[in-house]
Amino acid sequence: MRRILCFAVLLFGAAMAGSALAEGDLESKFSNQGSVGNTRHNLSQRQHSGGGPNGQNMDPYRNDYEEVCVYCHTPHGANSTTPEIPLWNRTVRVTTYQTYGQLGSSTLTQPIGQPGANSIACLTCHDGQTAVDSIINMPGSGRYNRSQETTQSNAFLNTWNNARGPDATSHMSLSATGCLSCHVNNGNPDDPGITAGAADFTAFVIGTDLRNDHPVGIRFPTTNGAGTDWKSPTGTRGSITYFDSNTNGSFDKGDIRLYDTGEGAEVECASCHDPHGVPSGAPGSPFNRTFLRVANTGSAVCLSCHTK
Ligand code: HEC
Ligand code: HEC
Ligand code: HEC
Ligand code: HEC
Ligand code: HEC
Known part of the structure; x- marks a missing residue:
């Protein structure tokens, strides 16, 4: 797979093949x-x-709403089952995830629960259970379906017409039988991860088993700072506690953060990732890879929290 190939280059060839x-x-x-x-x-x-x-490659497989935000947010009639996610427009299927805690790690000290809102938001696409176009409020008036809050209805989604290409005849999710039916590794060593021009998305399909992912829904140690294994957060904004990861002295999207939804400050997907992208340098510069809040050069993401 491409990812493994990249690591091989990194480990064995970095010095020569910069x-x-x-x-x-x-x-x-x-x-x-x-x-x-x-x-x-x-x-x-x-x-x-x-x-x-x-985008026409995707037209048969998802509704083209011709707007960016609407796949995730709506100004009105947002999902009422997930008030903690800002104006959430997506179907949130009720799910029990397998957590990192179920791995039985002997070194874990902190309480861990089901993923919180700022992880669920990502998992509404990345767990592969729900079509990427499954939203409650489609653009235009009257295209609203409250039952979409927890259950994807293809009958409702089929009422949309793609203006720029053929209508979607299926509504695919980030799963093996969905988007990955094209976006997989074709096994060609000269062209890894490309099938008919479609990039390999396998690494991005997280699924519902989170045992092999950095723990989320896990509490940050309240004993931190000098003499411990943990950095001390530099500030608090509402229910968010943050670290000044990009060391610019202010709270911004480039700062790793913890979310408190009632159980204390916890790590979630959006602690490390900003789904809108974070410039790597001056405003307008290319975003950090993989939507990270701070580039992981020198393990900067990890060292925002861990003292190692
Ligand atoms: C792929 C899904 C996705 C898309 C597309 C998206 N967002 Fe978000 N947005 C999220 C998630 C998840 C959060 C909560 C996590 C966070 O705070 O970053 C969020 C949070 C926000 C917030 C509150 C926190 C903040 O960063 O200020 C605003 C405002 C926002 N989005 C605006 C927008 C706008 C405007 C667009 C379109 C230009 C957009 N988003 C597109 C997923 C998305
Ligand atoms: C509306 C569905 C949707 C939501 C919600 C969503 N994603 Fe994605 N994400 C995708 C799709 C589709 C891709 C593109 C296919 C791919 O690269 O895997 C993607 C790609 C990514 C990538 C790889 C980007 C790259 O350029 O390599 C990362 C990392 C990612 N998402 C993280 C997140 C996180 C973290 C959240 C929540 C804060 C989130 N996503 C929310 C649909 C979504
Ligand atoms: C029938 C095969 C096929 C299916 C199914 C398919 N794609 Fe693609 N996709 C492609 C091809 C081919 C390309 C490259 C051509 C292009 O860039 O338009 C592509 C390109 C993309 C890109 C742009 C990649 C980049 O960064 O340049 C994204 C994102 C994407 N697809 C997401 C999806 C998602 C999400 C789904 C499921 C809803 C999906 N695709 C289903 C064939 C497919
Ligand atoms: C503790 C920080 C952290 C948390 C929490 C986290 N990620 Fe990541 N994520 C990363 C880093 C760092 C990378 C880049 C890995 C690399 O480049 O090899 C990454 C990569 C990814 C990728 C790209 C695929 C890959 O393997 O490189 C996706 C998709 C992704 N994360 C989604 C998520 C989702 C969804 C969640 C919540 C369930 C999540 N992440 C939680 C730090 C985190
Ligand atoms: C937002 C804060 C935060 C960030 C960023 C972060 N971690 Fe963690 N990490 C935690 C917390 C909290 C725990 C749980 C510690 C415990 O239970 O003792 C943890 C646990 C771990 C563990 C131990 C798991 C076990 O079974 O004991 C490892 C290994 C780890 N993190 C690696 C990383 C790596 C690698 C990165 C960077 C990609 C990273 N962490 C980024 C907060 C963070």
Whole structure:
């Protein structure tokens, strides 16, 4: 797989082949700059600033709402089952996840529960159970279905017409039988991860088994700072506690954070990732890879919390 190939280059060839990594890593037609509209989180696909992939490849498999935010947010009638996620427009299927705690790790000291809101939000696509276009409130008036809150209804989704291409005849999710029916490794060593021009998405399908992922829904130790294995958060904003990870002295999207939804400050997916992209340098510069809040160069993501 491409990911493993990248690591091999990193481990064995970094000193000699300095530039090989960049080529393999950000293999995308999106510019990954300026706006979420120019990233893979633009499910309509055609890039906001022009260019980008040809979204027509996806037209038979998802509704093209021609808007970026609507796949995740709605200004009105948001999902009432998940008030902690801002104006959430997506179907949130009720799910019990297998947590990292069930791995039986002997070194884990902190209480762990089901993923919190700022992980569930991501998992509404990345657990592969729900179509990427499964939203409650489709653009245009009267295209609203309250029963979509927890259950995907293809009959409702089929009422949408793609103006820029053929209508979707199936509504696919990030799963083996869905988007990965094209977006898989084709086994060709000269062209890893590409089937008919479709990049390999296998690594991005998290599923409902979270035992092999960094724990989420896990509490941050309240004893931290000098003499412990943990950094001390630098500040609090509402229910968020944050670290000044990009060391610029202010709270911003480049700061790793913890979310308190009533059980104390916890690690969730959005602790480390910002789904809208975070510039790697000055405003307008390319986003950090994989939507990370801070580039993981020198394990900077990990060292925001861990003292190791
Ligand atoms: C029938 C095969 C097929 C299916 C099914 C399919 N895709 Fe694709 N996809 C492609 C091809 C081919 C490309 C590359 C051509 C292009 O860029 O338009 C592509 C490109 C993409 C890109 C742009 C990649 C980049 O960064 O340049 C994204 C994102 C994407 N697809 C997402 C999806 C999602 C999400 C689904 C499921 C809802 C899906 N695709 C289903 C064939 C497919
Ligand atoms: C792929 C899903 C996705 C898309 C697309 C998306 N968002 Fe978000 N958004 C989220 C998630 C998840 C959160 C909660 C986590 C967080 O705070 O980053 C969020 C939080 C927010 C917040 C509150 C926190 C903050 O960062 O200020 C705002 C405002 C927001 N989104 C606006 C937008 C707008 C405007 C667009 C379209 C241009 C957009 N989002 C597109 C997923 C998305
Ligand atoms: C609306 C569905 C949706 C939601 C919600 C969503 N994603 Fe994604 N995400 C996708 C799709 C589709 C892709 C593109 C296919 C791929 O690259 O896996 C993607 C790609 C990614 C990638 C790989 C990006 C790259 O360029 O390599 C990361 C990392 C990611 N998402 C993390 C998150 C996190 C973290 C959240 C929550 C804060 C989230 N996503 C919410 C659909 C979603
Ligand atoms: C403690 C920080 C942290 C948390 C929490 C976290 N991630 Fe990540 N994630 C990372 C880092 C760092 C990478 C980059 C790995 C790399 O480049 O090899 C990554 C990579 C990814 C990727 C790209 C695929 C890959 O394997 O590189 C996806 C998709 C993703 N994360 C989604 C999620 C989702 C969904 C959650 C919540 C269930 C989550 N992440 C929680 C730090 C985190
Ligand atoms: C937002 C804070 C935060 C970030 C960022 C973070 N971690 Fe953690 N990590 C935690 C917490 C909290 C625990 C649970 C510790 C415990 O139970 O004792 C943990 C646990 C771990 C464990 C121990 C798991 C076990 O079974 O005992 C490892 C290993 C780990 N993290 C590695 C990483 C790596 C690698 C990164 C960077 C990709 C990272 N962490 C980023 C907060 C974080």
